[in-house]
Amino acid sequence: MFDNLGSALLTGIAQGAMIALVALGYSMVYGILKLINFAHSEVFMMGAFVGLFALQALGGEGSPLLAGVFGTLAAMLFAGLLGTVVEKLAYAPLRARGKEASRIAPLVTALGMSVLLQNLAQLLFSARVQSYPQIIPIGETRIVIVVACFATMIGLWLLVHRTWFGKSMRALSMNVDAARLMGVRTGRVIGLTFMTGSSLAALGAVLYCLDQSPAYPTMGTVIGTRAFVAAVIGGIGSIPGAMLGGLLIGVLGELTKLTPYSKFQDVLVFAALIGVLLWRPSGLLGSTAVEKV
Amino acid sequence: MGSSIVRQGLGAVALVGIAIAAEFGLELLIPDTAFRQLVMLALVNVVVALSLNVINGMAGQFSIGHAGFVGIGAYTAAIVSGHIHEKIGEGAEFGFGASFVVMPPAIAAAALVAGLFGLVVGLPSLRLKGDYLAIVTLGFAEIFRLVIATASPGTEATGLGGLISRLGGQQGYGGPTDTGVAQYAGPFWVVGAVLVGVLLAWRLKFSGWGRALRALREDEIAAAAVGVDPTSYKVTSFVIAAMGGGVAGALLACMRDGNPTVQPEQFNFLYSFDAITMVILGGSGSVSGAVAGGIFVTVTVKLIEQLQRLEAVELFRAAHPDFDLNALRMVVYAAVLIVLMVMRPAGVFGENEIFRAKPRGPAQPPGGGPPADAPAEAAS
Amino acid sequence: MSTLRLSRVGKQFGGLRAVSDVSFEVPPKSIFGLIGPNGAGKTTVFNLVTGVYDFEGTIQFGERSLAGMKPAAIAAAGIARTFQNIRLFPSLTVLENVLVACENRRRAHLGASILRSKRYYDDERDMQKAALELLEVFGLASAADEPSTSLSYGNQRRLEIARAMMLEPKLLLLDEPAAGMNYGEAEGLQKQIRWLRDEFEITVVLVEHNMQVVMGVCEEIHVLDHGETIAHGTPAEIKKHPKVLAAYLGEEVGDDPDAEAAAAAAIEQAPLSRAGVAAQSGVEAR
Numbered sequence: 001m002f003d004n005l006g007s008a009l010l011t012g013i014a015q016g017a018m019i020a021l022v023a024l025g026y027s028m029v030y031g032i033l034k035l036i037n038f039a040h041s042e043v044f045m046m047g048a049f050v051g052l053f054a055l056q057a058l059g060g061e062g063s064p065l066l067a068g069v070f071g072t073l074a075a076m077l078f079a080g081l082l083g084t085v086v087e088k089l090a091y092a093p094l095r096a097r098g099k100e101a102s103r104i105a106p107l108v109t110a111l112g113m114s115v116l117l118q119n120l121a122q123l124l125f126s127a128r129v130q131s132y133p134q135i136i137p138i139g140e141t142r143i144v145i146v147v148a149c150f151a152t153m154i155g156l157w158l159l160v161h162r163t164w165f166g167k168s169m170r171a172l173s174m175n176v177d178a179a180r181l182m183g184v185r186t187g188r189v190i191g192l193t194f195m196t197g198s199s200l201a202a203l204g205a206v207l208y209c210l211d212q213s214p215a216y217p218t219m220g221t222v223i224g225t226r227a228f229v230a231a232v233i234g235g236i237g238s239i240p241g242a243m244l245g246g247l248l249i250g251v252l253g254e255l256t257k258l259t260p261y262s263k264f265q266d267v268l269v270f271a272a273l274i275g276v277l278l279w280r281p282s283g284l285l286g287s288t289a290v291e292k293v
Numbered sequence: 294m295g296s297s298i299v300r301q302g303l304g305a306v307a308l309v310g311i312a313i314a315a316e317f318g319l320e321l322l323i324p325d326t327a328f329r330q331l332v333m334l335a336l337v338n339v340v341v342a343l344s345l346n347v348i349n350g351m352a353g354q355f356s357i358g359h360a361g362f363v364g365i366g367a368y369t370a371a372i373v374s375g376h377i378h379e380k381i382g383e384g385a386e387f388g389f390g391a392s393f394v395v396m397p398p399a400i401a402a403a404a405l406v407a408g409l410f411g412l413v414v415g416l417p418s419l420r421l422k423g424d425y426l427a428i429v430t431l432g433f434a435e436i437f438r439l440v441i442a443t444a445s446p447g448t449e450a451t452g453l454g455g456l457i458s459r460l461g462g463q464q465g466y467g468g469p470t471d472t473g474v475a476q477y478a479g480p481f482w483v484v485g486a487v488l489v490g491v492l493l494a495w496r497l498k499f500s501g502w503g504r505a506l507r508a509l510r511e512d513e514i515a516a517a518a519v520g521v522d523p524t525s526y527k528v529t530s531f532v533i534a535a536m537g538g539g540v541a542g543a544l545l546a547c548m549r550d551g552n553p554t555v556q557p558e559q560f561n562f563l564y565s566f567d568a569i570t571m572v573i574l575g576g577s578g579s580v581s582g583a584v585a586g587g588i589f590v591t592v593t594v595k596l597i598e599q600l601q602r603l604e605a606v607e608l609f610r611a612a613h614p615d616f617d618l619n620a621l622r623m624v625v626y627a628a629v630l631i632v633l634m635v636m637r638p639a640g641v642f643g644e645n646e647i648f649r650a651k652p653r654g655p656a657q658p659p660g661g662g663p664p665a666d667a668p669a670e671a672a673s
Numbered sequence: 674m675s676t677l678r679l680s681r682v683g684k685q686f687g688g689l690r691a692v693s694d695v696s697f698e699v700p701p702k703s704i705f706g707l708i709g710p711n712g713a714g715k716t717t718v719f720n721l722v723t724g725v726y727d728f729e730g731t732i733q734f735g736e737r738s739l740a741g742m743k744p745a746a747i748a749a750a751g752i753a754r755t756f757q758n759i760r761l762f763p764s765l766t767v768l769e770n771v772l773v774a775c776e777n778r779r780r781a782h783l784g785a786s787i788l789r790s791k792r793y794y795d796d797e798r799d800m801q802k803a804a805l806e807l808l809e810v811f812g813l814a815s816a817a818d819e820p821s822t823s824l825s826y827g828n829q830r831r832l833e834i835a836r837a838m839m840l841e842p843k844l845l846l847l848d849e850p851a852a853g854m855n856y857g858e859a860e861g862l863q864k865q866i867r868w869l870r871d872e873f874e875i876t877v878v879l880v881e882h883n884m885q886v887v888m889g890v891c892e893e894i895h896v897l898d899h900g901e902t903i904a905h906g907t908p909a910e911i912k913k914h915p916k917v918l919a920a921y922l923g924e925e926v927g928d929d930p931d932a933e934a935a936a937a938a939a940i941e942q943a944p945l946s947r948a949g950v951a952a953q954s955g956v957e958a959r
Contacts, residue, residue, distance in 0.1 A: 036424050093635045105638045107355045107427060108573060109631045115566055116627035119620040127617065221562065225435070228428065263443045270432035277425060278417045301789065493787060500786035501797065504769055505776040508762040514744070515760035518723060519753070519840055520777035522745035529783065644764075 008254045014142040014211065016250020017149030021204035022227035023234070023242040024156065025083075025197030031173040031237035032193055033095075038110040039086050040201060041224020042117035043079050047202025048215040049125055051075030052132055055206075060133035068135050072206045076199040083198025084191050086113050092187070114220075121217040129214035136210055145207045152203060153243055159196070160239060169193055173237065222266070226253070229273045235286020244284060308488045316389060316481035330550055331595050336483045337544045339587035342571035343490045343580065344537020349569065350578035350644075351498060352530040353510030354419065355427045359568045361434030362535040364560030365410055366403035366542025368441070368466060371475075371555045374399040374547050375468035378475035387549065392477040396547065399477075400486075403543035404536040411535025412528065419527040426531075434565060442557040465554030473553035478544050486544055487584075490537065494580045497533070506530060563623065567594070570626055573633070578644040597622050674735065676701045676844055676876040677722065682730035684717055684900075691717045692728075693900045699844075699893075704870055705878045706891035706908075710920055714900040715880040716757055719846050723747055723754050734844065749777045753837035754846040757880075759829050761821045767832055768817040771804040774839035804839060811835040826853055838869070844876045845869070851883040859883055863890040888912065896920070 022044050029037045055071035090109040136144050160166035168189045171179040180186050208223065209215055226249055234245025252272070253265050261268070276283065323329045345359045377395045378387075410433070418429040444458040460466045467473050497503050506526055509516040513523050546555045571590045575582025597618050600606055610616050675698035684692040692714045699705045707715050721728040724744040732739045739747060753774075762770050779785070785793040808814040811831045816824060824832060830850060837845055850866070851859045863886055870877050881887045887894065888908045896904040896917050904914040911917055 036427065090631055090635075094638075104349070104353065104355050104577065105634045107424060108569070109634045111357060111566065111569065112627040112630040112634070114627075115563075116624055116631070119623035119627070122617055122620040123624065126614075225432070229432070232425075232428065264440070266439055267436045270436050273432055274417060274429060277421065277429065281421045281425070298791070496787050496789060500793075501772065501776050501779060501800070502783055502786040504765070505773055508765060508770075508773040511762045511764060512760050514725065515756065515762065516773065517744035518748055518756075518760075519774035519836060520745050520748035521773060522743065522777075524743075525745075 004258060008258055009251060010142055010146075012251035012254030013247060014145040014149075014250070015254060016230075016247035017146055017153075018204045018208050018211075018246075019223070019227050019230050019250050020243045020246025021149055021152065021200045021207075022223060023231040023246045024153075024239060025201045026228050026231040027234070027236055027239060027242040028169070028193050028197045030231070031239075032169060032176070032190060033091070033106075035091065035106050036110060036228070037086075037091075037194075037197075038107075039090070039113035039117060040083075040197065041220035041227070042114050042121070043083050043086065043198045043220075044201040044205045044224055044227075045121060045215070045217060045220035046082055046117060047075045047079040047198075048205035048209050048219060049121065049130075050078040051202065051206035051209065052130060052215050055133055055135065061135055064135035067133070068210075072203060075202040075206050079202030079205075080195040080199040083194040083201075086117075087191060087194040089113075092190075118217055118220065125215075125217060127217055129216040131214045132209040132212075134212075138212070141211050145211060148203070148207060152200065156196075156200070156239065165189065165192055226266070226269055229269050232273060233276050233283055235283025238283065238285045241283055241285035308485070308492075311488060312481045312485035315484035316479050319480040326550060330548075331592070333480065333483050333548055333551070334545075334595070335588045335591035336487045337541055337548065338568075338571065338591045339487050339584050340490050340537060340541040340544065341568050342575070342583040342587035342590075343487075343494045344534045344541060345568045346494065346534075346572045346578065346580070346583040347497065347537065348531050348534035349572050350576075350583070351503060351506050351510075352527055353577075354527060354531065355424060356430040356531070356534065357427050357562075357565055357569060358414075358430030358432070358434030359534070359538050360560040360562070360564040361430070361437045362407045362411060362538030363542040363545065363564070363568075364434070364437055364441075364555075364557070366407045366539030367546035367555045367560070368460060368542075369406045369539070370399040370403040370543030371466055371468060371546040373402045374475040374477060375470075378477075379469060387475060387477045387479075389479060389481070392479060392482065395475060395477045396482050396543075399547060400482075400540055400543045403539040405539075407539025407542065408532050408536040411532040415528045415531035415535070419531060420524055431562070431565075434560065434562070438557045438560055461554070463557065465556035467554040474546055474551075474555060476547055476549045476551060476553075478547035478551075479549045483544055483548065486540060490540075491580060491584065494583070498578070498580060566623075566626075570630060573630060576639055576643045576645070579646055581646045593622065674701070675699055676703075676735065677878065678731075678733040679718070679722075680731045680733075682718070682721060682728055682732060684714075684721055684726060684728050691900050692721065692897075694730075695897065695900070695902055696730075697895045697902070697905060699876055699878055702870065702874060702876055703892050704866060704890055705876070706887045706894040707878060707880045707897065708882075708884075708887055708894060708911075709897035709903075712899070713897040715897055716848055717900075718897070719754060719848055719878075719880060722846065723752060745777070748840055748842075751840070751843040752846065753840040753842035753844070755830070755833045755837055755848055755850065757848040757852070759826075759833055761829060761833060761836075763820070763822045765821060766818050767808065767813055767821050767824065768801070768804055770821050770832060771807060771836050771839045772800055774836050775800045775803070777840075807835050807839055827858060834869075838873065842875060844878065847877065847879040847881075849881055850879060851881055851886045854883070856885070859886050862886060866890050 022040070025040045025043075026037060029035060029040070051071055051074070054074035055067045058067035058071055060067055090113045091106055094106050094109060160169065168179065168184045169192075171182065171184055172186060172189055176186060179189075204223075204227075205215075213219075227246065230245035230249040231242045232245070233248060234241030234243070236242075249269060249272075253269070256262055256265050256268055319329060319332070323332060341359065341363060344362075345356065348354050348356050374395050377398060381391060381394060414429055414433045415426070418426040440457060441460050442463050444460065444462050461471070468475060505516070505521045508519075509521055509523055509526050517523055545551070545559075552559075567590050571586035572583055573586070574589065575584070575586035601610075601618050606618065677699040679698075680696045682692060682695045683690070695714075695718065707718060709715055717726075720726050722732055722734075722739065724739065724742050724747040727741070734747075734750060734752060737750065742750070762773065765773070776782070779796055785796070805814055805817060808817055811834065813824075813828060813832055813835060816828070821829065821832060830853075834845075834847070834850070847866070851862050854862060866877055866879070867890060869875065879887075879891070888911075891908060894904075894906060894908060894911045895902065896911060896914070898916075898920040903916040903920060904911055906914065
């Protein structure tokens with residue numbers, strides 16, 4: 001029993017850390033654009049596929065270190081580019097039109113991008129599930145995942161708090177117009193934010209699949225939704241909030257697997273979401289914004 | 294204003310007349326069953342689009358889980374109609390006369406249950422700023438689908454789990470005796486629902502209530518400052534949309550010559566996306582746009598199903614087993630939607646209607662007397 | 674019984690104390706000025722009274738406490754307002770903008786809209802008539818079916834006041850009604866405000882930077898600076914109040930009567946230039 005619990009906790013932390021990586025992308029974009037990037041979950045899925053192909057091309061199980069490191073980097077690079085392209089195609093043109101664009105338009109393009117990418121993946125890679133090569137010994141997978149995720153999060157923290165880019169990003173999230181007047185090149189910072197968030201999602205995707213999960217075109221919906229809920233629970237727009245929310249969702253999800261209600265994991269995730277919205281709409285670590293009249 | 298009552302009465306008689314004519318004329322007009330089914334399905338989707346248009350178009354909110362409300366309506370109506378069908382013992386016949394006993398309670402129950410869920414989902418999320426409604430509706434629709442799909446029939450006998458497992462899980466629900474849903478919704482009910490739906494949507498839009506809703510969509514703070522309560526208007530429009538979705542679900546479940554079972558997969562996210570496409574293609578907020586969008590999307594969906602059966606396509610699919618025309622359709626739709634939003638965000642019709650009735654009770658200029666009289670009187 | 678009574682009202686925004694311990698009473702049927710330099714918290718006070726934000730302390734409208742009431746309920750109770758940066762409904766016509774303000778008075782609202790009973794048409798006709806009459810009063814009747822965005826800036830301000838009056842309020846809050854107006858227009862505005870009060874028997878509170886208007890039309894003035902009360906009195910008293918002079922001119926004024934007179938003259942001029950700035954920003958905000 002206790003062994004079960006300990007193991008579930010470790011798995012939960014590993015799962016949660018991966019969810020947090022994906023949640024960060026939602027949160028960073030929402031922080032600066034106040035936009036739910038529905039396409040993020042599909043960038044995650046695309047990252048999983050590209051990671052798979054790169055791993056196979058680099059020798060897969062034959063050369064685990066080379067394939068693992070460079071395969072992951074390739075997936076991150078691809079996803080980063082994809083995220084930037086999505087932003088340029090679907091969001092930037094609406095932003096250029098300014099406040100006249102209806103509030104719904106960006107939500108529609110975001111949703112459209114998500115549907116487009118998912119079905120494109122189905123056309124390109126087929127609806128079949130495709131297994132990842134086993135490049136990390138099963139016993140050590142979770143440890144590798146946890147270490148990789150936490151190292152990345154520390155790196156992100158440094159990026160946001162110790163670099164010019166991070167400073168611009170934070171300035172943008174407070175006031176886009178003021179940031180622009182102060183000389184922040186908003187278009188570039190927004191693009192870089194999408195790139196960072198998308199690469200993190202791809203890292204999460206590769207790690208997720210290395211943990212004995214196959215890649216398939218609709219995988220983004222399941223994990224993406226969990227990650228989004230994690231971002232909202234933590235406080236959307238808040239980077240530490242996304243990390244905390246991810247860990248909570250991961251650990252709670254694994255714990256439900258110990259109960260007879262394991263089938264209802266995602267139902268519970270949404271129940272938690274609605275609960276948080278009712279009780280504390282700004283999330284655990286989010287701050288409430290006051291609208292200026 | 295006696296003429297108003299007469300006009301309303303005549304209008305009602307005309308509507309019933311059209312619906313009855315549809316009941317008996319559709320088969321003559323369209324002898325082909327598959328084609329007739331397509332028309333019925335398109336009309337049901339018009340109801341879906343009309344209802345979603347209330348919240349996504351008129352109220353300017355963004356619900357992306359409309360399939361959930363349609364699904365709830367479908368299951369509710371399937372259960373209610375099935376039980377009434379058992380009671381009245383009509384056998385395998387779904388007569389036109391008996392449909393008047395079965396359909397009203399089935400539709401009412403579907404609207405009521407869907408509206409109730411709409412209230413539960415809408416109240417917390419519409420109180421908040423931002424796009425929470427989008428996520429919460431998506432989440433709600435997915436929960437609904439997953440709860441029904443994951444319950445395997447016959448495993449649990451008692452409690453809530455038992456009730457849900459009786460809905461047939463992934464295989465679908467085929468009525469209380471599992472012999473198929475009681476298909477009482479003939480053309481009369483489907484055409485009737487479309488007519489009533491268009492009338493309601495029209496009247497909602499071109500009324501004081503619709504005006505207040507438009508004001509709210511444009512400036513929430515200014516609207517509140519003149520006494521239009523944002524939460525109450527938004528929640529009301531969301532509940533109306535949910536109820537309309539429920540009615541569409543009831544028709545979908547009970548449609549004559551339709552699917553004999555109600556399956557959770559019918560109400561997946563792609564169906565919600567199709568509904569959004571119907572509303573946006575036509576133009577958010579436009580009643581005629583919703584009608585056109587509903588028909589257009591349904592026809593293209595079915596057209597692609599037909600195309601799949603073409604010999605050339607089958608040959609191509611034999612060579613490329615993974616090729617999925619429906620995925621291609623979704624790619625095209627999504628791309629069209631993105632381009633449309635970027636180029637012409639108001640949709641094809643914008644908020645306009647194809648034809649627009651002149652507002653009744655023409656605005657007369659105020660007669661003689663000191664201009665400020667009336668407000669002063671009313672204030673005292 | 675005062676129309677509006679604020680007692681020890683405060684509001685905190687994060688680290689900013691926007692309004693602190695403000696108390697004043699607005700007598701019935703008076704024209705009351707709320708003035709102060711930029712950032713003094715005047716508009717915030719309006720937002721507290723109209724329920725946009727919650728507040729500390731008590732605010733009473735007649736006998737009624739406004740604590741916890743939502744903006745729509747406060748509007749329905751009889752407090753109407755205009756906004757500093759005009760907030761009309763752009764896609765609605767001029768007439769429709771005014772009509773929105775009587776929606777809360779309709780009975781059996783949604784049902785009547787759908788069923789289109791006789792009462793619905795009667796209501797709609799009465800409302801249209803009242804709205805057109807109001808537009809006539811404000812000289813906007815000829816533009817009733819134009820989109821509200823096609824109006825000139827001054828007419829948009831007038832339409833906003835007409836819309837507020839359609840609520841049949843007992844208290845009207847005007848947020849910088851003179852912004853963007855020249856000397857002659859501001860002169861006309863004073864007449865209109867007095868006429869509104871007399872004709873509709875309402876109480877008017879205005880936030881204004883234009884001292885010509887404030888001193889010309891207000892019977893009582895409350896002065897805020899950095900969220901705190903610094904003075905209260907008649908226009909004549911306020912003109913001479915040392916704290917007010919200091920707040921506007923940025924220096925203490927001595928006892929020298931000549932200097933005081935000079936400063937009093939200066940306050941007539943200096944805030945005018947401020948009003949000019951405010952007018953520009955008002956135009957930009959649109």
